[in-house]
Amino acid sequence: MKQKKDREVAGLQSLVAVARGDEPADLLLRNGQVVDVFTGEVRRANVVLKDGLIAGVGFGYEKARKVLDISGQFLAPGFIDGHIHIESSLLPVHEFARLALVHGTTAVVADPHEIANVLGIKGVKYMLKASKGLPLDVFLMVPSCVPSTDMETSGARLSQTDISRLLKLDRILGLAEMMNFPGVIFGDETVLGKIVAAKRAGRMVDGHAPAVVGQWLQAYAGAGIESDHECTGRDEATQKLRSGMRLMVREGSAARNLAGLLPVINDFNLRRCCFVTDDKHPEELLRDGHMDAILRKAVSQGMNPVAAIQMVTLNPAEYFGLRRRGAVAPGWRADLVVLNNLQRFRVIRVLKAGKPVVRDGKVLIRLPAMRDRNVTGTIKPGRLMLNRFAMKAEGDMCRVIRLVPDQIVTEQRFTRPTIVRGYVKADPERDLLKLAVLERHKGTGRTGLGLVSGFGLKQGALGTTVAHDSHNMIIIGTNDEDMLVAAKELKRIGGGYVAVARGRVAARLRLPIAGLMSNRKAETVVSDLNRLLAKARIWGSRLANPFIALSFLALPVIPELKLTDRGLVDVGKFKLVNFFCTE
């Protein structure tokens, strides 16, 4: 009956031999303070590693090929970010991985929603390929809502069939945030079909249901949505916990809910909670860090540090079914972080699958870049001529998108536009800028035009190919000529951010990967970005980040008035509306 001895059995034999103390470990971490996310204790112990796994925790272990003394330091499980869009870092995956790793993150669950809107399945597969073999484990969720609406032109669609196929792939954990909550709640067949596909594959379904409570929440959770990261209020968070959803407390660059939601978390519900970033911009990744920054903040606000660590280790691992990850225990993955203490959370070392990969902010190994011609050259806006920005005066009163500072919602206002020789013009004096969204995936030449107030630019134009969710080319300007130059430059550089004034490109950031991500180092990206922001500031915009503000003006699922390549969208009515109106 004896079977041929297999490699896994042989591996286990070595592991238990090290655990017993009979064989030398690959590495002994001596005398650290071990953070125990099971019991809440922090206790001194030796930890021995073998073949990428933790073999044993406790004193008595001395035999090892290599010894690291970590006396006075703290040993925690590697951090996990349970929900992030890597594209928001503007970085190539390997460079995002570098910054995440040096801050103690050893796994992320990413939703490649942005690149999927540009490249569909090809984009999702690219993220898998680009993250393959990195010492950061990148798991993906399949984007659930591509495109987000039919009132815009995206580069690709993900059908239920596409989703079912992607769900079978390795490292894909489920269906990403189901943003179409009305579709779920009102039983849309296609939307529920995607959920059923994920359940059939035995996978998770993440949620996204801002302000959904009461019976609508019962419907949303009941349909099989298992998490939510959009809570802002305490009552909303409590209701979501009661409904069986995991509470993903978001603290990233775009939204910060930690302080607001911390009072909801207690000893009893802790297991159902984790911290996520959702979006993390490159300058914040560089300056503040990643999950370590969240831990620092949570503890500074009074949270038990081991509980906080549990929220970025064991809890997301359990939720996503990542077995034997997220704790310092025998047989568990040796993804480990050595910290100076549990207040500052300074990352001294990171070990990935037992290998030292970070020491004092430096990665110790080369992280390979992935070059793929399939994901560049995605900027196809059609012919770029001045008349694409021309708005014929066809009425008296028009709608204006009124920006709300530091928020992604806008307001709808009405005004009489400034008209010159039969055409609507931007009028910075009246705080009215022209906004253009140029379809950039298929070269249809389609352009949506409108006016924006509250942006504050007094000269020039700003443009980007990062424009949620379809990532068309979006340009805001004080005059049509600079807007045209911006469009041409965005096309020339294959996507990115540009600042143009008096017909000249004053600053640029190249984002050649799908028009969303750089192929450069984070430091270069941030310095390009700073130059762009400086120009915008000089030219009169008082927004914290006008490019981010710009990138949300085309998102037709966030109230109140938005602009896509198909025109203005009244989000409340969920339909396209005319620029000129009769009111």
Place this chain on the structure above:
Amino acid sequence: MKQKKDREVAGLQSLVAVARGDEPADLLLRNGQVVDVFTGEVRRANVVLKDGLIAGVGFGYEKARKVLDISGQFLAPGFIDGHIHIESSLLPVHEFARLALVHGTTAVVADPHEIANVLGIKGVKYMLKASKGLPLDVFLMVPSCVPSTDMETSGARLSQTDISRLLKLDRILGLAEMMNFPGVIFGDETVLGKIVAAKRAGRMVDGHAPAVVGQWLQAYAGAGIESDHECTGRDEATQKLRSGMRLMVREGSAARNLAGLLPVINDFNLRRCCFVTDDKHPEELLRDGHMDAILRKAVSQGMNPVAAIQMVTLNPAEYFGLRRRGAVAPGWRADLVVLNNLQRFRVIRVLKAGKPVVRDGKVLIRLPAMRDRNVTGTIKPGRLMLNRFAMKAEGDMCRVIRLVPDQIVTEQRFTRPTIVRGYVKADPERDLLKLAVLERHKGTGRTGLGLVSGFGLKQGALGTTVAHDSHNMIIIGTNDEDMLVAAKELKRIGGGYVAVARGRVAARLRLPIAGLMSNRKAETVVSDLNRLLAKARIWGSRLANPFIALSFLALPVIPELKLTDRGLVDVGKFKLVNFFCTE
């Protein structure tokens, strides 16, 4: 792109319609106190059910085809026993299910270890068949150690190939308690191979490692064992929690660890803990109940009732990967218990998949019995003649099994046996009874013989075909003649318990299913059992349950001296030894 509408999608559409409040529920449970195992709250709410699932929790629900007012009562998730050997109840599966259900249990994870030792794969499959369609969900773990040793004759073996096959079956959750902990710790290839097979199938591996701590525990847990229900001490329990194992706090008929381990459980580690029974005898199931009895005891000892309920609902469900079970939340299974309060835990109603199945201690539906000729007629002890009990005097000093009251360990003693006409005889005056283990699976005629002290019988003989782990026929007696009658009666009735004196069968319990389980109602089994125990008491045994004590005398993995059909086993030396010795 639209796919053919499928039934699951249609089902979800109905569910969300009820959740929204737009469609009537199948059943509305009005105004109960809902036990929320996510948040620790107990709060008043209406709960609506649809198609076997919970559709919504909260006020505002009024539309339903049927309404149950449960004002003043408590609504909890159905209880789950995460580790039980159903065979220990001596009941047929449907009858065990009845008793479990009336006490609020809606799912069990059973290890069919006993029947597997008799019938192998056939036994495991019988348990699946016998539990199919019952309103109690019976999940199985594949027995990991059949036979327990090579020093006994079992009815069957489960090879690694058998185990791999069984792991693929529906309702099989993993590998059952890995009792061969030395095999794990010292890297036995076959033992580790079984663990690897379970991991490959994505399944759980339960543990059984009494008193294993320190580096041995690191090896045991590191090999992939994920739970343990054998803890007796607090330090041992804490070490097992630290090692990442789930702590199954056992409180059954054979062992009671609740009081001892309660101090170990705290808010932080609660999620890693559950309550299990392991073994539950029929008289206790009838008299005290099942998981409800554990809850009553835990709360009477000061535990937070919602925490206690979590330990028999959400926690085992999460551990075993039973998704959307073990909580009162939308989209979760409507396996529900209505309780009078959270001190007495009297079960008023039970709903299984939304259907009322129990009301005030009575099941409301018929639980079908499963008859299967493949699992009866298993008593084949070979020819039964007086000489099978004869022990020739071949020395002076002999080993004696010394019973330790209320424990399954024994001690080894040495004495000069009473010899009559060249043969060793039982001598009740000296508290020396004769013990015989007759192989009963294959008719080999093999018999192990020995002497026992501490049993206290003054006349007659007791016998049973329940004898851990191989379940051979075990008979203890004051004279060979009564022992022979007992053996013949056990053969005649197809297995069970018998009490014989002066050549006459005084009482019997028939256990025709594999010689382990009755096909009668629990009340009948208990009354037969009481008659047997009364006889044993009258005949001089002061043991609480002499048949249980007898059933452990053949278990060669529990120290110190045991008897199998192959002879005496010195468990410390892990080998067969002679009855006569030279010391």
